[in-house]
Amino acid sequence: MIMKKESSKTAKKKKLMNHLTAYAFCAPWMVGFVCFTLFPIAFLFAVSLTNRKLSGVTQFIGLANYVNMFQSATFWNSIRVTLFFTIVMMIVTTVWAVVMALLLNYRQRLNGLFQFCYFLPSVIPTVALAYTFRTIFGKEAGLLNGIISALTGKNVMVNWLYDSRTVYLALFFITLFTYNTGQMMLIFRSGLNDVPRELYEACEIDGASPLKKFFRITLPMISPIILFNAVMGCISALNGSFALLYPLTGENGDPNGMSQVLSLLIYKEAFSNMKVGYACAMSVILFLIACCFGIGIFAISKKIVYYEN
């Protein structure tokens, strides 16, 4: 009896030790979470209620920033652009990543070379990518105009990035080359490898077409990965659009603010107009948009994503 009590005591002690070890391992994250996430969030809300300037001068002004913001046409335009850009970029890059992953998973000769070609653009720095495409889409001596001119025999002079009719076409084309697309492609590749072969074989016996195979087997089996990538794509569209658009179309989001996403506007207000408090109020909105996207995607996923268990 005593023996048993003793052993249960040591077992308890051991368990406690185990828990403490686990917490010790988690400690770096906990510190980081408090210092670099939780505190900045609280601070963000606090500063958004002041008229803080870049110089640090601060005065509490209540909700005035929000009132100004909701009356500003620039702000509403930027919200529209942000939503549009995020959703379309998420869809375009995810589809393109799936297409590339599918092509690469079809085993053929030279696959290594193809993967190299497909993945390489995503390691180009976004700034370099932006400048490259500014010259490719340029009006004079641009590669695209040159190709079209050569094909049609006419002298085509379209300023792709500054023409309101073509700017979105050009921008979304550029997103195919971003870091995020390449990374998604890799994740899809490893996901496609995990789809059991037997499923395809069974389907082949039934004489299903490749298209049917894709929609009946591949798509449902990789749906959790699509969800994961959609979430990541969404964040990186919100997050990475700054690095792409700032060198491409500038802080004003040319032409006519058509590409001025919220992050560009935040930068402009904070550093060009030096209104940090106002920029924080906008950051709050960006934060809330990100939350909505996250919740929205998970809500949809419950309905359409296939889970094994």
Add this chain to the structure above:
Amino acid sequence: MKSAKMKKRASRILVFMMKILVGIIMFSPIIWVLTGSFKTLTEFTSSSGIFPQKETVENYKYIFYHSNYVLYVRNTVLLMAGTTAGTLISSSLVAYPLARMEFPGKNLIFSLIVGTMMIPNIALIVPQYIMFGKVGWLDSLLPMIVPAFFAYPYNVFLFRQFFRSIPKELDEAATMDGCSRIGIFFRVLIPLSKSTFTTIGVLSCVFWWNELTQPVFYINSDKWRTLTIALMTTFMYTSGNAFVINWPSIMAASTLMILPPMLLYLFGSRFLVEGIKTSGLKG
């Protein structure tokens, strides 16, 4: 029977053609940058030919002689090395108990990690800017390197997925042999996870080599300028004329910037696909 074989063959060729087409689309910007870097400014702004009529290396000379190029490379390498070392150490440590131990609050911690993964950095960058200003870290690499030592949620997530795929029996066997929890991490998990460490290391290096947003916010002076900012400022204009954009020198600088990530990729490509574990993404 024969027609089925023909059909299969035709589809193989079709797929191959599509692969080539996608390859051309994806690779053309790189060719354009590379050949553009050998053009003169006049040719670059007047002709859309892919190959230069007369190759010149002036653009490369311009970068080396008219800017602190070596300094920018040093800054970028410091940033890359610091953040990558930080995230590899801290993220793997945090992922270990989440993947292989049972303790109260585990699910809460994991949900918070997934939750913070969804907050775009840019939403919090202004308060962080003020914060780092208070500590006196602005205009240095510290606002980017220090947080890396406190685990990035996304990397924690990737490490956790991989650690979960290693059989738990190994832990038990190691415990039998008198290995502590810490011992298991260093002697069992790390040696088995080389591919994940390489993958996350390569991805992190590439990310920070290319990162523009955070340096643009945090760095002002030439002293800590990274290559990405230099591309937007120093290399941008021809000397003496601030209104003419010096495209070929930007192309030359870009070419030089593409090389290191390209080599990293070549080195890491063996690991890239196996290192990202998505099986068990559901759990």
